[in-house]
Amino acid sequence: MKKIVLITLVVTTALFASLRVDTTYSTLGAITKRVGGDLVNVTVLGSSKYDPHFIVPKPSLLSKLRRADLLIMNGGGIELGWLPPLIQNAHNRNIQNGAKGLLDISHFIPMIDKPSTVSRAFGDVHAEGNPHYTTDPHLVPIIAKAIAEKLMQLDSENADIYQKNLDAFTQKWQEYLKGYDAGLRSCRGKKVVQYHELYNYFLKRYGVESIGNIEPLPGIAPSSKHTLALLMKMKKDGVKTILQDIYHEKKTAKFIAAKTDAQVVVVPHDVGAVKGSETLEKFYNTIAEKICQ
Amino acid sequence: MQKKLLLSLFAFSSLMANSETDALKEQLQLQQETTQKLLSQVEMLEAQQQSSANTSASFSQNAYLPDIAMILNISALSRDVKNSEYENYAIAGFIESGDAEIPFNAKRSFNLNYAEFAIHSVVDPYFEAFAYLHMHPSELEIDEAFVTTTSLPAGFRIKAGKFKSAFGRLNEKHQHSWSFDEQALIYKSLFGPDAISDAGVQLQWVAPTDTYIMAGVETLQGSNERSFGDEDPNLFVGYLKSSIDIGDNLSILGGVSAAHGQTEKKQSSNVYGVDLTLREQLGSYSSLVWQSEYLQREKDVDTSTDSQGGLYTQLVYQFNKNHSVGIRYDRITKNETDLSAYAGVDTDNLERYTGMLEYKPFPMSRLRLNYSHDRSKIINGTRQDINTVMITLNIAAGAHGAHSY
């Protein structure tokens, strides 16, 4: 059994001279490219144009999963609505639940907002805690390390290259964070509202207070009653910034903005979601700029 | 949890130690030591906690419970034909009067169509198991119960048990995942409400190509009486499916299928199908899907061969997260069979028009208004147009797996 896995691994590496890695989202893909370098061939399954909870399980994604040596997923339940049938129908034993080629990054992340009770009466809650952790740049080194270690395990021949890449990337990232954090100090104590709780990890990290969401419950469309209540709260607290993602309707945010003199800012949720967020650094720069301008 | 936090902190600080000045290194060294101390404290505390739990309790398997979902489908219906007459409808050449099985939406006013229990579990590193138990008001039916392999090499997967064949585009779909509440006319006419659903074995292979190509073969009991029905296991199904994306938003899926079996009289019966689905994604919550399928059956009857076929084509527009609207056209296009029993009855132009409007307040619940103008049926020996309006409510509670494409 193990031998066969090894042989297929050797064969695929010989054929393509690289490890085929699929990631469910683009930020994970960008980090994988940084630690994998030329040794990995990265495919992102879920386009950052779309709501990450509702990626369409197109058959073309099956052919991408079919040949993957490694599938890196975000985890925390965010892929529940689209990934399981793809894994079932891609017929790739490398990436089955429990197999060596499946890496769920959420296991490495200290998850926040974990609900003490879970019921769909509260909407489409994330039962395992908030899975939108890639908005916090301080978690990038943890993710990079988890990915690098997995690559070393699968492609032990090149382990020292992955280690070198990881060290170089981590060092560069720590440098980057120094400047980044300094720029965000002025943001502490700022109050915002958001559509879905997409940015909580970032907000928590930099002391920005989220006082409410446009959606009344996770996954439930805005209601006038809830919108009015949010309006009142924003006025009372003097909230002037509304964080809007690219994929939800913008009408409600604009309506609230008009009534409260607040500003709607479109914040990327993933690398490449908005123009000018195509690299990891640009992605986090854009988040900072938008939320703390 | 706490432990994890500490661990990541630890990982974090050890990463930082690789860089920067000696002073920083020293500081981190201190930090690491503190972390380690804290870690051992946490471990101690955890050990204490564990010892306070009931140490005589054992054998709990709660963590291995399968995913279980309940699906409930009910309807309120109005039809301009009496229930007793509708039950005995005929479709010339396909379904004789009194021979139609109508498990869903049979009666005017209220119908509890079914409560279904869907169960899924990973069995071990080699198998996954699925079961769909259909409960109608007066019977329990095993809709599907099968295992699939998860560890075969080279893109192969075997499914064994009782399952819905992957013939065509619609055959495999459960009633609650159809775009319209009534079954496509040609499926109903050729296979009946359960379509090709049988005990058997399936082998599928996904090609290691950039373009999605899937080939499958199945050998089944062949108990479907409408098209087959021999007692010996002798139904063979094969299909080839492929899909390409054009740009980011348009995906095209096409397939060809064939089923070869025998009738009760041990005569050959073959069904062929082609299907095509185009899906344009307009946003995260909006899309336009055009789906069409043509099926044809060649069935030997005594000394001649019946050649019958039909198609449906449908367009579904989802315009936001909660709403979609759709239209479908069904038609029997070929009906070369003995129609002498219907002498004097118009048996041409068998067709149906359907429209629907769907409201999904939440991914787990769906309300649908479905209207059909059905020109395919014979009631009481005469062709009669049937108008049906129904409101159906479908809910999926519990751990319901996502539907495939």
Ligand SMILES: [Zn+2]
């Ligand atoms: Zn979410």
